Amino acid sequence: FPGLEMGGYRATGSVPNSDHPKGLAIDIMTTDNNTTQRIIALFRTQPGAKYWIWNRKAAYQSSLWAVRNYTGPSPHTDHVHLSYF
Numbered sequence: 001f002p003g004l005e006m007g008g009y010r011a012t013g014s015v016p017n018s019d020h021p022k023g024l025a026i027d028i029m030t031t032d033n034n035t036t037q038r039i040i041a042l043f044r045t046q047p048g049a050k051y052w053i054w055n056r057k058a059a060y061q062s063s064l065w066a067v068r069n070y071t072g073p074s075p076h077t078d079h080v081h082l083s084y085f
Contacts, residue, residue, distance in 0.1 A: 025082065
């Protein structure tokens with residue numbers, strides 16, 4: 001996904017037990033739903049994919065990727081969050 005900004009590790013997370021300080025999360029900056037859906041589709045095929053958050057929705061591998069509402073501190077409307085095991 002050329003041209004999109006990405007971030008990963010940071011010393012603290014915005015929620016308890018965040019995957020960012022563990023080096024197990026990536027944020028890809030985009031507001032485009034089509035691009036995000038392509039990113040999520042690719043992410044779900046990767047070994048170790050744990051969960052994604054985007055636009056007030058989240059889905060977990062452990063729930064067979066069933067989409068549910070997300071009410072955490074960030075609505076994730078300007079980026080898609082990808083977490084790994």
